[in-house]
Amino acid sequence: xxxxxxxxxxxxxxxxxxxxxxxxxxxxxxxxxxxxxxxxxxxxxxxxxxxxxxxxxxxxxxxxxxxxxxxxxxxxxxxxxxxxxxxxxxxxxxxxxxxxxxxxxxxxxxxxxxxxxxxxxxxxxxxxxxxxxxxxxxxxxxxxxxxxxxxxxxxxxxxx
Amino acid sequence: xxxxxxxxxxxxxxxxxxxxxxxxxxxxxxxxxxxxxxxxxxxxxxxxxxxxxxxxxxxxxxxxxxxxxxxxxxxxxxxxxxxxxxxxxxxxxxxxxxxxxxxxxxxxxxxxxxxxxxxxxxxxxxxxxxxxxxxxxxxxxxx
Numbered sequence: 352x353x354x355x356x357x358x359x360x361x362x363x364x365x366x367x368x369x370x371x372x373x374x375x376x377x378x379x380x381x382x383x384x385x386x387x388x389x390x391x392x393x394x395x396x397x398x399x400x401x402x403x404x405x406x407x408x409x410x411x412x413x414x415x416x417x418x419x420x421x422x423x424x425x426x427x428x429x430x431x432x433x434x435x436x437x438x439x440x441x442x443x444x445x446x447x448x449x450x451x452x453x454x455x456x457x458x459x460x461x462x463x464x465x466x467x468x469x470x471x472x473x474x475x476x477x478x479x480x481x482x483x484x485x486x487x488x489x490x491x492x493x494x495x496x497x498x499x500x501x502x503x504x505x506x507x508x509x510x511x
Numbered sequence: 512x513x514x515x516x517x518x519x520x521x522x523x524x525x526x527x528x529x530x531x532x533x534x535x536x537x538x539x540x541x542x543x544x545x546x547x548x549x550x551x552x553x554x555x556x557x558x559x560x561x562x563x564x565x566x567x568x569x570x571x572x573x574x575x576x577x578x579x580x581x582x583x584x585x586x587x588x589x590x591x592x593x594x595x596x597x598x599x600x601x602x603x604x605x606x607x608x609x610x611x612x613x614x615x616x617x618x619x620x621x622x623x624x625x626x627x628x629x630x631x632x633x634x635x636x637x638x639x640x641x642x643x644x645x646x647x648x649x650x651x652x653x654x
Contacts, residue, residue, distance in 0.1 A: 419605030
């Protein structure tokens with residue numbers, strides 16, 4: 352550790368971006384054909400469409416003095432590859448991912464689904480996932496537990 | 512509170528090697544980052560300062576001043592340098608994004624007199640970066 356600020360005063364996060372391409376169609380059985388069309392617009396076109404998604408994963412934790420790393424990239428990359436990319440890349444979200452046979456495969460829902468898939472990463476703490484559906488649209492999810500809870504309250508919650 | 516961010520690019524070389532580990536362990540842990548003669552990256556640094564705009568100037572801080580601080584503290588130290596051999600603040604450390612971003616935070620924080628350093632993000636490549644911010648501040652670095 353160099354300089355005067357130690358690791359306890361600063362939080363360091365590691366961020367990694369991954370890429371996958373998938374198709375989807377925004378449609379829900381809870382709405383009529385007309386309502387689906389009105390709500391989802393061209394995203395409701397019957398045969399679906401696709402995106403090049405960018406997935407940004409942020410993890411935090413102690414920086415190991417021996418390696419200088421929060422998590423070894425090989426571990427993180429391998430985990431994301433198995434837990435997410437193999438599931439989503441070059442797939443139809445509606446047809447190939449069971450969760451989206453019920454839920455609408457919006458990128459909001461995709462964020463939540465991917466967050467849950469990555470939460471069990473054991474080498475560091477998952478902070479959040481951020482997904483760019485296009486370069487102009489991005490979505491983030493950081494779990495529900497501590498979201499928008501002030502730091503002091505969050506600490507109390509952890510103690511219980 | 513308003514956040515102001517300045518981005519700079521610098522290029523540097525480094526190698527990941529821990530002399531306390533065997534060559535085999537270094538290879539296993541660091542992979543090609545352990546190649547004996549090192550390698551380099553184009554780094555991108557984003558520095559965010561938080562504060563209230565001055566009522567007279569409308570500025571949180573003068574961007575020219577921030578530019579000068581980044582030039583002195585980061586560019587002159589790290590640009591076109593070997594991070595292991597030429598940056599004393601990183602001596603004895605593995606120059607990962609995580610460690611470099613912390614060193615940069617510690618270099619910049621005391622120099623910023625108007626507003627307060629809020630967030631530092633260092634990209635080693637477009638797909639790999641580290642964030643640094645003070646514990647207890649906003650959960651996200653960029654809001």
